[in-house]
Amino acid sequence: MNIPDTLIWLLNFPAAHGYAMVFIAGFSLFGLFALSASGATPGSALRRVREREGLLRPEHAKRGRWGGRLVRIVFRVLTVVMLANLVIGILSLTGVPVTRAYIYEHGQPTTGTRDGDWITFSTASGVEYTVESNFFTPAVYPDRDAYLSGDQVVVRYLPSHPQAYVIDSSQGPR
Structure with missing residues (x-):
């Protein structure tokens, strides 16, 4: 398993589900931004009142701050990941081949069948995959707007991650 194929495989999920990813990331970013703010950790308002009134013991003062910082860091990382998924989803919806060109160039060709929005193909090792298009x-x-006629299509997939695939519009089935 090589690293570029794995990265393309990970990026291919938000690219292949662009419409859903835009809505999921768009709405979840509001909550993630709020949770990554400094006052969003549970008990932070109560902690500030206790510190202001002098009711917080010195040994408890540092313990709560580290937990709050850790929570904010985790939610900030999740915010960046969701923002990246939003960008990938928007690019994919507008027709930019975020992962498709790499899969086309490095993919292994095989013949598959098309049944509505589902593509079924077998890899060189004999494993059959049914994935959504x-x-x-x-x-x-390379031609995103190509009209695919018939049930047979040529599929190019990454050998180490067959779920990352493209339908080759430049040639018909072999």
Whole structure:
């Protein structure tokens, strides 16, 4: 397993599900931004009141701050990941081949069958995969708007991650 194929495989999920990813990331970013703010950790308002009134013991003062910082760091990392997924989803919806060009260049070709929005193909090792080709972000490359007629299609997939695939629009089935 090589690292570029794994990264493309990870990036391919938000690219292949662009419509859903835009809505999921768009709405979840509001909550993640709020949770990554300094006053969002549970008990932080009560802690500030206790510190102001002098009711917080010195040995308890540092313990709560580290937990709050850790929570904010985790939510800030999640915010960055969701923001990246939002950008990938928007690019995929507008027709930018975020991962498709890499999969096309480095993928192994095979013949598959198309049944509505589902593509079924077998890898060189004999494992059969049935994966979705989303209507809003079709897995077609190099011509994204190509009309696919018939049930047979040529599929290029990454050998180490067959879920990352494209339908080759430049050639028909072999």
